[in-house]
Amino acid sequence: MSEITAEQVAHLANLARIDLSPEEINRLTTELGQIVDSVAKVAEVATPDVPATSHPMPLTNVFRPDTVVPSLTVEQALSGAPDHDGDKFRVPAILDEE
Amino acid sequence: MKKAELMDYDKALELFEPVLGFEVHVELNTKTKMFCGCANEFGQGANTNTCPTCLGLPGGLPQVNAKAIESSIRLGLALGCEIAEYSRFARKNYFYPDTAKNFQTSQYDEPIAFNGQLTIELESGRLVTVDIERAHMEDDAGKLTHVGGATGRIQGADYSLVDYNRGGVPLVEIVTQMIEGGEADAPEIGRTYVAAIREIVKGLGVSNARMEEGNVRCDANVSLRPRGSNILGTRTETKNVNSLRSVERAVRYEIQRQAALLAAGGTITQETRHWHEDTGITSAGRPKSDADDYRYFPEPDLVPVAPSREWVEELRATLPEPPAARRKRLQADWGFANLEFQDVVNSDLLDAVEATIAAGSAAQAARKWWTGEVARLANVAGVAADSLVHPVQVAALIELVVAGTLTDRLARQVLEGVIAGEGTPLEVVELRGLVVVSDDGALIAAIDEALAAQPDVLAKIRDGKVQAAGAVIGAVMKAMRGQADAARVRELVLERAGTAQ
Numbered sequence: 001m002s003e004i005t006a007e008q009v010a011h012l013a014n015l016a017r018i019d020l021s022p023e024e025i026n027r028l029t030t031e032l033g034q035i036v037d038s039v040a041k042v043a044e045v046a047t048p049d050v051p052a053t054s055h056p057m058p059l060t061n062v063f064r065p066d067t068v069v070p071s072l073t074v075e076q077a078l079s080g081a082p083d084h085d086g087d088k089f090r091v092p093a094i095l096d097e098e
Numbered sequence: 099m100k101k102a103e104l105m106d107y108d109k110a111l112e113l114f115e116p117v118l119g120f121e122v123h124v125e126l127n128t129k130t131k132m133f134c135g136c137a138n139e140f141g142q143g144a145n146t147n148t149c150p151t152c153l154g155l156p157g158g159l160p161q162v163n164a165k166a167i168e169s170s171i172r173l174g175l176a177l178g179c180e181i182a183e184y185s186r187f188a189r190k191n192y193f194y195p196d197t198a199k200n201f202q203t204s205q206y207d208e209p210i211a212f213n214g215q216l217t218i219e220l221e222s223g224r225l226v227t228v229d230i231e232r233a234h235m236e237d238d239a240g241k242l243t244h245v246g247g248a249t250g251r252i253q254g255a256d257y258s259l260v261d262y263n264r265g266g267v268p269l270v271e272i273v274t275q276m277i278e279g280g281e282a283d284a285p286e287i288g289r290t291y292v293a294a295i296r297e298i299v300k301g302l303g304v305s306n307a308r309m310e311e312g313n314v315r316c317d318a319n320v321s322l323r324p325r326g327s328n329i330l331g332t333r334t335e336t337k338n339v340n341s342l343r344s345v346e347r348a349v350r351y352e353i354q355r356q357a358a359l360l361a362a363g364g365t366i367t368q369e370t371r372h373w374h375e376d377t378g379i380t381s382a383g384r385p386k387s388d389a390d391d392y393r394y395f396p397e398p399d400l401v402p403v404a405p406s407r408e409w410v411e412e413l414r415a416t417l418p419e420p421p422a423a424r425r426k427r428l429q430a431d432w433g434f435a436n437l438e439f440q441d442v443v444n445s446d447l448l449d450a451v452e453a454t455i456a457a458g459s460a461a462q463a464a465r466k467w468w469t470g471e472v473a474r475l476a477n478v479a480g481v482a483a484d485s486l487v488h489p490v491q492v493a494a495l496i497e498l499v500v501a502g503t504l505t506d507r508l509a510r511q512v513l514e515g516v517i518a519g520e521g522t523p524l525e526v527v528e529l530r531g532l533v534v535v536s537d538d539g540a541l542i543a544a545i546d547e548a549l550a551a552q553p554d555v556l557a558k559i560r561d562g563k564v565q566a567a568g569a570v571i572g573a574v575m576k577a578m579r580g581q582a583d584a585a586r587v588r589e590l591v592l593e594r595a596g597t598a599q
Contacts, residue, residue, distance in 0.1 A: 015391055017193055054186065054396030060404040066128050066165035069135030069149075077148045077262070080155065087144040088243070088259035091195040095252055 004033040101379065103358040107350065108282075110322075110357030116284040117330060118277040118349065119319035120228075122295050124270045125238060126169045127306050127313075132237040132268035133160030133203060133400075144261035152237075152266030154199030160399050162187075166235065166268040167210070169304035171405060172413050173270050174211025174233045176298050176420070181410045185210045187235070187397040195260050196239040204271075206394040209234035210403065216298075218290045219422065220283055221440075228291055229275035240265035276330075284320075284353065289346035292316050296342075297421040309340050316345050320352040322360060331356070332366040336380050339373045348373045351380055428452065432461035441469050450484040450492075457493035463500070467492050471510055475517060491516050495523040505583055508532050534583050541574065541587060545594050548573040559595040567591050 006029045013020045020028070071077075074087045083090040105113075128138050134151035150158035171181055188206035214230030241264050246256025272295060280287045296314050300307040307313050321333035334356070339348045356366055370383040419427070428448065429439045432455070442451050447468045454464035468483060472492065476483035495513060498504045504512060504527065515526035527533055548570045549556045558566035570591050575582055 011391075015191075015393065054398060055401050057401065059401040060184075062162065062401050063164035063167060064135070064161040066130050066163050067135060068130050068137045071136045071147050071149050072153075074143065074145050077145045077153060085245075085259055087146075088261050089145070089195075091258050091260060093246075093255055094195060094242075094244075094258055095255070 004029055004036055102355045103362070104351070104354040105357040105361060107354055110353050111282050112325075113361060114322035114324055114331075114353075114357055115278070116280060116349075116353050117321045117323055117333070118274075118280055118284055118288060119333070120272075120274045120277075120288065120291060121317040121319070121335075122272045122292060123238075123315045123317075124173065124272065124295070124299050124305050124307075125313045126166055126268040126270065126304055128163055128165045128169065128268055130163055131266040132163055132166050132235070133266060134158075135161075136266065138267050140263050145263060147263045148265070152198070153262060160203060160397070162400060162403070163268060167403060167405070168413060169268075169302070170210050170233070170235050170270050171410060172302050172417065173272075173299060173304055174214065175410070175414050176302055176417055177211065177214035177216055177230050177233060177272065179211035179214035179230060179233055181405060182208060182210055182212065183404060183407075184208065185403045185405075187400045187403075188394045189397050190236075190392045190394055192392055194239070195258060196242050196265070198240065198262055198265055202236055202239070203397055203400075204236035204394075205234035206396075208402075210405075216291070216294055217422070218287070218294045220286050220290055222283075224283065226277075226280070226283070226287055226290075228277055228287075231273045231275045233270050233272045236269050236271060238264050238267040238269050285346040285350040288316075288318055288349040289342045292345050293342050294421065301418045301421050301424070309342065312340060315340055318345060318348050318352070320349055320356065321366070322353065322356045324360070331360070332368050334366060334369055334371050334380075336371045336373050337383065341375070344373060344375060347378055348380060351378065355380070432465075434461065434465065438465060441465075445469055445473055445483065447473070447483055450489050453489035454493045454496070457490050459493045459496040460500075463496045464492070467496060467513075471513055475514070487513070487517050491523060498523055498527065502583065503527065503533055505534055505580075507580055508534060532581065534581055538586075538590065541578070541582060541590055542594060544574045544577045545570065545587070545591050548577070549591075549594060556595055559592065564592065567595070570595075 006025050009025050009029045009032060010020070013025070078084045078087070078089065081089050126138075130136060131138055131147075131152055134149050136147040136149050136152055139147065150156075151160055152158075174181055185205065186208045187203050188208075189201040190204045190206070191201045193200055209232040211233040212231065214233065215227055216230060217225055217227045219225055240260050240262040242252075243259045243261070244252050244255035245259060247254030252258070274291070277284075277287060292314070296307050296309065299305040299314065305313050309315075316339045318336045318339055319333045320336070321331040323329065323331050334352060336348045336352060339345050352371075359366060367382070371380040372383050373380050418424075425439075425443065425448070429436075432439070432451075434442070442448055442465055445468070450472075451461075451464045451468050454468065455461050472486060473483045476486045479486065492513075495504075495509055495516070498512070499506065499509050509523075511530065511532055512523050512526045515521075515530060516523055520526045520529055552569060552573070555566050555569050559570075567588060571584060571587050574587050574591070575584060578587075
């Protein structure tokens with residue numbers, strides 16, 4: 001049985017900037033617990049000679065040459081932004097008033 | 099901002115042992131960003147070098163810049179590090195407007211380089227070996243401008259503006275182990291260590307290494323351990339200390355501030371602090387707590403970097419002479435006294451002086467011109483001395499002085515002409531008609547005239563009061579509009595005074 005707690009879910013939600021109701025936290029605690037349990041099954045078949053992997057393809061050293069390719073125009077770059085000011089993205093005040 | 103209480107530095111050292119640690123970020127000078135082909139350059143307008151990948155837009159996929167890997171490995175090798183056989187990128191998750199992707203692509207437990215060592219030499223001659231824990235690759239954040247509020251700082255700002263041109267630029271972060279035993283030298287160790295890193299990356303050619311432009315940035319960790327205790331104190335991390343002098347000042351300041359706090363029975367908060375260049379103090383930033391919960395995980399869009407041992411050895415063969423060894427060799431070759439040599443090093447003119455000597459100048463003359471007149475003019479113009487004039491031109495200028503074509507005074511005028519873009523020193527000499535009058539006939543005529551105009555001076559010289567000749571020399575130099583060799587004029591004045599009737 002997993003050890004996911006409601007406190008952990010609330011903490012993660014806070015880090016991910018997701019506003020969760022207590023009901024949602026309870027539901028997600030159960031669901032995340034089930035997911036963690038399912039993933040743990042993989043560990044049962046993973047023997048020490050199977051290294052942890054982050055990628056399905058057995059590839060390494062995929063590089064591109066250091067050659068400039070065209071960028072977006074400023075207009076394109078800003079087109080999806082909620083707000084901008086001249087050629088810069090505009091974001092709300094970062095710190096709360098103290 | 100409220101000024102913190104500071105303890106006298108010597109008193110602080112009596113009560114506590116400073117323990118240091120540094121994180122130095124080096125911006126690589128690749129042509130493109132770390133994970134996309136956008137140009138790695140600023141200055142042609144905000145948000146001109148962005149794409150879906152560095153803006154974190156849906157569908158953007160990172161691709162690793164081969165040159166950045168090469169530069170990182172060379173830097174790791176120059177720091178005496180081992181190069182990982184298997185290295186991975188990881189996502190460091192946090193929300194901040196300068197990071198468009200909402201995570202920084204960095205490295206976590208598998209950095210490209212680790213276990214290095216760098217020995218630095220302090221002004222006293224003391225050698226300090228700094229252990230390097232790791233050097234890892236990551237991408238830089240964008241640039242924020244805070245608008246509104248009284249100070250232009252983030253506190254009290256109404257909103258902020260973001261330019262993502264720098265977002266995604268390749269960085270290498272070099273992390274030291276704890277540095278103990280620095281004692282009263284701790285601030286100087288900070289400055290010298292960062293200077294050594296700067297010199298290394300410059301020598302390797304992997305970074306432009308200009309601190310004033312943020313190519314090399316230092317975070318300084320300082321904690322104090324009470325004498326007789328073996329328990330480490332709580333550390334603070336002063337962010338973005340961006341000049342060598344500031345590194346020294348910030349470390350010293352934190353030692354004095356923490357000592358005063360601890361001695362008064364207070365406790366140190368583990369936090370990041372901001373360095374204020376203008377006032378020379380640090381102020382509290384965010385406390386390090388939840389914000390440090392970065393939830394690192396391996397970057398799923400990139401495959402591991404596994405540099406072959408053959409490639410690593412090939413890159414090792416490209417390393418230049420280590421800067422410390424090069425300095426020792428050059429000082430011996432040039433025969434400079436310690437202070438003379440230090441002056442060249444501190445003025446960042448080693449390359450310029452070396453190139454000038456290579457172009458044929460005597461070592462002392464090269465040093466004198468670069469640290470003297472060129473540095474002065476650069477200071478006035480507010481630019482780096484080595485960006486003002488080419489070493490070949492300085493060498494040509496020195497050659498004209500040695501040949502007697504120019505006096506020092508005329509040579510300074512020629513230098514100004516060269517810097518103003520009037521041509522080579524020889525061309526400026528011709529253009530401005532600045533050749534020394536070496537025609538004795540013209541000088542003698544002027545001298546005789548000056549002596550006749552000042553009979554009292556003539557009488558004094560004849561009485562053996564040779565220093566009186568100065569007035570005549572001055573008049574002659576003025577008549578020659580400075581284009582005469584004062585030593586030759588003096589000789590002739592004495593000669594003419596002896597024979598004049």
